[in-house]
Every structure is written in structure tokens, then in C-alpha cells.
Amino acid sequence: RVSSDGKPPKFQPPPKPVIIDRKTQKEERRFLSPEFIPPRGRTDPLKYYIERKDMIQRRKVFNIPEFYVGHVLAVTTADPYANDKSKRFVGICIQRGGKGLGATFVLRNVIEDQGVEICYELYSPRIQAIEVLKLEKRLDDNLMYLRDALPEYSTFDVNMKPVPRMDHEEIPVNKLQVRMKPKPWSKRWERPKYNIKGIKFELPEHKMKAAQKWSQPWLEFDMLREYDTSKIEEKIRKELSEELEK
Amino acid sequence: SITGARRAIQKLTRVRVVDNSALGNTPYHRPPKCIHVYNKTGVGKVGDKILLAIKGEKKKALIVGHKMPGPTMTPRFDSNNVVLIEDNGNPIGTRIKTPIPYTLRRREGEFSKVLAIARNFV
Numbered sequence: 405r406v407s408s409d410g411k412p413p414k415f416q417p418p419p420k421p422v423i424i425d426r427k428t429q430k431e432e433r434r435f436l437s438p439e440f441i442p443p444r445g446r447t448d449p450l451k452y453y454i455e456r457k458d459m460i461q462r463r464k465v466f467n468i469p470e471f472y473v474g475h476v477l478a479v480t481t482a483d484p485y486a487n488d489k490s491k492r493f494v495g496i497c498i499q500r501g502g503k504g505l506g507a508t509f510v511l512r513n514v515i516e517d518q519g520v521e522i523c524y525e526l527y528s529p530r531i532q533a534i535e536v537l538k539l540e541k542r543l544d545d546n547l548m549y550l551r552d553a554l555p556e557y558s559t560f561d562v563n564m565k566p567v568p569r570m571d572h573e574e575i576p577v578n579k580l581q582v583r584m585k586p587k588p589w590s591k592r593w594e595r596p597k598y599n600i601k602g603i604k605f606e607l608p609e610h611k612m613k614a615a616q617k618w619s620q621p622w623l624e625f626d627m628l629r630e631y632d633t634s635k636i637e638e639k640i641r642k643e644l645s646e647e648l649e650k
Numbered sequence: 651s652i653t654g655a656r657r658a659i660q661k662l663t664r665v666r667v668v669d670n671s672a673l674g675n676t677p678y679h680r681p682p683k684c685i686h687v688y689n690k691t692g693v694g695k696v697g698d699k700i701l702l703a704i705k706g707e708k709k710k711a712l713i714v715g716h717k718m719p720g721p722t723m724t725p726r727f728d729s730n731n732v733v734l735i736e737d738n739g740n741p742i743g744t745r746i747k748t749p750i751p752y753t754l755r756r757r758e759g760e761f762s763k764v765l766a767i768a769r770n771f772v
Contacts, residue, residue, distance in 0.1 A: 519728030
């Protein structure tokens with residue numbers, strides 16, 4: 405190299421190659437909220453299309469974050485009978501139900517030794533903010549058994565600070581095995597119909613075997629119950645990405 | 651407890667008294683039970699008055715929360731909660747620690763004294 409002003413040129417290290425694999429990783433994990441997928445039936449898909457348009461309209465105005473069952477959320481709703489006209493509730497999401505605009509999620513918390521559950525509608529105009537405080541999936545899709553579990557598993561501090569998210573890609577699965585109160589429970593959770601993996605059953609062996617009597621192993625091979633949502637999901641994802649970019 | 655299905659409060663439901671009155675907190679060999687609901691239907695929801703049988707006495711009470719799921723956005727409690735009340739609407743206890751739904755505020759005229767002693771709202 406030609407030296408400038410007679411001095412040796414400063415050593416410039418070559419630029420480090422920065423490999424950003426965002427594209428491939430983004431395509432692998434894209435979250436589609438379960439209420440967008442239409443249920444199996446003979447209704448006109450036009451109805452679901454119109455509902456989806458309304459849902460997208462609402463999502464443009466109000467941000468509904470991605471969450472699963474097992475996350476700890478804080479929801480602020482508008483209420484004419486509250487101080488400051490708005491109230492805040494923190495709880496763990498135990499169930500996500502409903503399709504379309506009537507999609508709901510149930511939050512549970514134990515306040516002053518009293519278990520409280522509130523069923524919120526995702527697309528209700530009364531909801532002012534949804535914050536995800538703790539990102540954590542559990543082993544099951546339905547945490548209704550927390551009602552019969554020891555209250556320590558459902559208590560969450562109302563003034564909990566949001567846990568910072570480490571990776572932008574993976575949501576950690578909490579493999580916690582919950583201990584239950586003594587029987588009787590509201591539902592017989594040991595039966596295979598509920599298929600619960602997140603309970604530490606301390607029942608005697610003969611009771612666990614007796615519960616297996618109600619198992620229906622033929623159900624998973626039943627062809628009339630099959631509902632393949634992969635193609636429907638692809639279509640809806642395309643629709644969503646187009647509409648949200650507008 | 652023995653009951654399975656969740657209904658709202660009606661005759662012969664066992665309730666949990668939630669305020670700090672002496673009647674509600676002293677132990678007795680029988681749990682407080684509802685004997686009458688002051689309603690057209692015999693089913694009591696949040697904000698209805700009922701007659702309780704506690705310690706061999708009859709006392710009126712106000713329902714503050716039940717196990718039955720109500721309209722969306724309203725809380726559902728894990729136990730049937732009740733606050734002891736006089737005939738004119740004055741509460742007998744002085745403090746209510748358990749959370750109370752905000753919907754009771756709608757009837758501020760009747761329940762103003764009960765709401766005044768409540769600490770937490772849900």
C-alpha cells in the first residue's frame with residue numbers, strides 16, 4: 405500500500421463477517437393466535453372471513469401480544485365503578501377458548517387466600533392494555549387443575565415486574581409438576597381423557613391403574629375426527645401478513 | 651367439600667362468612683347455611699340478600715361472590731362468600747379482607763356501608 409505522509413499506514417483489521425440468520429429463524433416460528441383458525445363444520449367460510457377482517461381491524465388499533473396458556477398476564481380494563489375508571493388484574497392464563505371475535509382467556513390468581521378467576525374477552529373494547537409479565541409455557545394446554553392444586557401454585561404478586569425476555573426465538577417450557585390438595589377434586593384429573601402431564605400424582609398404584617380403565621386408545625386413530633389445519637393456517641397467515649402491513 | 655357441580659347460592663348451600671364479625675368467625679360444629687333467598691327465583695347471585703342459619707341463629711347476609719361463573723369480565727371466586735348484615739343494611743363486622751367485585755358499586759345507595767369496610771376490590 406502507498407504510505408501517507410511517510411508514516412506506516414494504520415493497521416485496519418478486516419471487518420468481521422456478521423452472519424444474521426433472521427430470515428430462516430423468522431419463518432420457522434410464527435405465531436398464529438388459535439382463535440383465527442375456524443372450527444370444523446359446514447358453515448360458509450365467508451362468515452369467518454368477515455370476522456377475521458374485524459379482528460384485524462381491532463388488532464391494528466390495540467396490540468394483542470402473543471401469549472400461551474401458562475403465561476402470567478396483567479390486564480387493565482375500563483370499568484365505570486372503579487376508582488380512576490380502570491382496574492388492573494394480574495394472573496396466570498389457565499385456558500384460551502372461543503373462536504373469532506368471542507375468543508376468551510381465563511386468568512387465575514389467589515388474593516388474600518381467596519382464589520379469583522376472571523374470564524376476559526380478547527377483542528372486547530373495554531380492555532385497555534394487556535401486558536405479558538412472565539413468558540412460560542406449561543406441559544398442558546389447559547391448567548384448570550390449578551383449582552385443585554395447592555394455592556401456592558396460583559399465587560402471583562400483583563406488583564410483579566415484567567421478567568425480561570432473553571431470546572427472541574424460544575419460549576421456555578416449565579416442566580413443573582404441581583402437587584394437589586387431597587381428593588375429592590372438581591374433575592378426576594387422573595383419567596386419561598384429560599391427558600394431564602403437569603400433576604405429580606401421589607395416588608396409590610391401584611387407583612392409577614383403575615383410572616386407565618376409561619382410556620379410549622382408538623380415539624387418536626379415528627379418521628372422522630381428523631382436522632388438518634396446516635393449509636388453512638397458511639392461508640390465514642398470508643391474509644394476516646398482507647392486512648397488517650397495510 | 652362434597653358438592654360437585656357449581657351453582658349459585660340457594661337454600662341449604664354452605665357459605666363462607668368473610669368479614670371479621672364474632673358470629674362469623676367463632677367455630678361451630680355446623681357450617682353456616684342459607685335458608686332463604688330474597689329473590690323472585692330462589693337462586694342468589696352477587697348482590698342478593700339471603701337468610702343464614704349461624705350458630706342456631708337467623709341472620710341476614712349479602713352475597714359477595716360465588717363459585718358459579720357469571721358474565722365475562724366479572725370475577726369468579728373459589729368459595730361462596732357472604733357478609734353478615736343487619737335488617738337495615740348495616741354490616742356487623744368492621745373489616746373485609748377478601749376481594750370484592752367492583753359490580754357491587756353499582757348499588758352504592760344500599761351497600762355503601764359494606765363497600766366502605768371493604769379493603770380489596772377485584
